[in-house]
Amino acid sequence: MEISTGKPSFLRNIMVRVLLFGVLIIVVRFAYVVTITGESCNRGDFCFFSLPDNLNFVISGAGSGASPIDAIRSASPADDLYTTRDWIKSVHFYSSIFQDLIADGYLSPESKTLCVETAVGQEVHSLREIGVKNSVGISKKAFRPLVLRGEGHAIPFEDNAFDFVFSGGGRLGKSLKQLEFADEITRTLKPEGFAVVHVGATDTYSFNSFLDLFNSCRLVKMRDIDGFDSSMPHIREFVIQKYSDVDGHHHRKNSAGAESGGKCWIPGYKRDLIRDAEPLIKEEPLKPWITLKKNIKNIKYVPSMVDIRFKSRYVYVDVGARSYGSSIGSWFKKEYPKQNKTFDVFAIEADKAFHEEYKIKKKVNLLPYAAWVRNETLSFEINHDPGKEVEAKAKGRGMGRIQPVKRSTSSDDLAGEVNLIQGFDFADWLKNSVRERDFVVMKMDVEGTEFDLIPRLIKTGAICLIDELFLECHYNRWQRCCPGQRSQKYNKTYNQCLELFTSLRQRGVLVHQWW
Missing domain, CATH: 3.40.50.150 (Vaccinia Virus protein VP39)
Known part of the structure; x- marks a missing residue:
């Protein structure tokens, strides 16, 4: 008669205990899921015995x-x-x-x-x-x-x-x-x-x-x-x-953000933005060189009031930029709140004296022309000699001023250096360079040409592409040197400048009185 060694029973007992231990672990994990985390066992995260097939x-x-x-x-x-x-x-x-x-x-x-x-x-x-x-x-x-x-x-x-x-x-x-x-x-x-x-x-x-x-x-x-x-x-x-038919869908606005007739479509949120901006100075300042300069501290920039993160592109255009340090380097780069966005910078400057400087500014796109209402050759007067500036003012002309070329020009009419330069249709360039979905900031200091450029921008609808405009308006202001006397450099009045600013805000452009 053979005597059993008991080894199969021993192994069987071990296997049963291991199985029971495994079941105990499952029960404990299930209890943890249900009682501690509040989950049910229809998720495969803890209850590994019910791991969903779709994984x-x-x-x-x-x-x-x-x-x-x-x-x-x-x-x-x-x-x-x-x-x-x-x-x-x-x-x-x-x-x-x-x-x-x-x-x-x-x-x-x-x-x-x-x-x-x-x-x-x-x-x-x-x-x-x-x-x-x-x-x-x-x-x-x-x-x-x-x-x-x-x-x-x-x-x-x-x-x-x-x-x-x-x-x-x-x-x-x-x-x-x-x-x-x-x-x-x-x-x-x-x-x-x-x-x-x-x-x-x-x-x-x-x-x-x-x-x-x-x-x-x-x-x-x-x-x-x-x-x-x-x-x-x-x-x-x-x-x-x-849309079911993207190509056939007609938008209310054209590519420049304007309705038919060149009028800007102004949504309520833009009206609210302009309403919350600093008020325009209604009364002509007796000391404009002080009042307008101080007013810069009151300016409410668009990015300081709203979130601009969903614009597709960020663009700064300096019209009448002069030197890099004149406004791009000294103001826009340092002072303008950009919300950590990288801006494409365009400098529009006709004076050749400043062109060389921009060659080493790799992040600035220089347009060495004069912003104008059409593509044509212009006469550009620039006074580099301070001694000639008094004479220039007396003749009603000044630094950086442009005008169409005359057939004949007397030397007596010229108070400074006059060059022939190329003017370009600024409104047309703007419409081809930026889109409504871009965030466009512009500074304009064009020595009186704003009264030509702004109406052209409005007529073409290009003005609707500008989100924020810093405009220096040139008029026959009181002179610092001579109390009681007005400058004859410009033939516009302060009220005409005020009308220009007002019309821009009415068209949805947040314009600031610049100095």
Whole structure:
């Protein structure tokens, strides 16, 4: 008779104990999820025995012209990430957001959906979990199976590929290429498809600037919601819909932001901005060289009043720039509040004496011409010798003044150095150089030519492209040297200057009286 050694029973007992220990761990984890974190076991984050099937996908074949969700294969998810508290919190947040959008009819389980610049795929995971299976994300770094490699300003999918596009986390507002980011969302969105974009809480100015980025879409809904972390405690959610026929859609404004007849379309938020600006000086100052210079301290700059972050480009144009240090270097670079934005700087200066200096200013675009109402040759008088300036003033002409070329000119009519220069149609240049979606700041000091340039800008509608204007208006002001005497250098009055400023503000341009 054989005697049993008891080894099988011993091994069996060990296996049973290990199994029971494993079950105990599962029960403890389940209890932790339900009682401590308040989660249910329908999530795969803690309850690994119910890991959702939609995590085991990876989309392949993404690239230029690729179909978004055609080819899938198995992959192993990063389980450790899915058990972090931040991951669970964000997934819960986005699940709630998407469920609301489904309830409102902007999203459906059948929607082909793209999440733009989703770092580790919380949005995609949330979509798949609530039943939107055809979902994919893009980010600078791929995070498979949820996220492919791609960026918001260069989405690696074909035109009209998605029914629904989502951009959360304020990523569009943080992008250095906001216009391209918005254009790519519009491009990949199907006609009549919906896009939802989350940005940090905005004021009315930036709200409208944001909508201008999506000029092929219409705003459907907007709401304010609480964020899920301290980086974005308050969120503004925009739901926009792509027009069914982008090419056939007629906008109320033309490319210069003007309605028919050259009149600017002035939305309420621009009127509010002008209303809150510093008041114009109504009474002619007896000492303009003091009063106007002091008034600079009262100026309320646009970026000090509103958020300009959603403009597609930032431009500063100095008309009558003279030397770099005259205003670009001494004022705009140092004093103007730019909200950390990089501005394209244009210096328009006809005086050749200043051209050489700009050759070493790599970040300034010099236009060595005279801003004028058409393209033509002009006579440009400039007085470099201080001894000649008195004579120049006496003849009603001064530094940097331009006028059309006369057929014959007597030497007695010339008080200073006169050169022939090329004038260009400034309004036409402006309309071809900037767009309504740009933020355009301009300083104009053109020795009386403003009474030619401003009417031309108004007539062409180019004035509507200027967000903020610092204008020095030249009139027969009281002279510092001779009390009771007016300068004969200019034939305009202070009231005519005041009318010019008033008309500009009435057209939606925040103009400041400059010195």
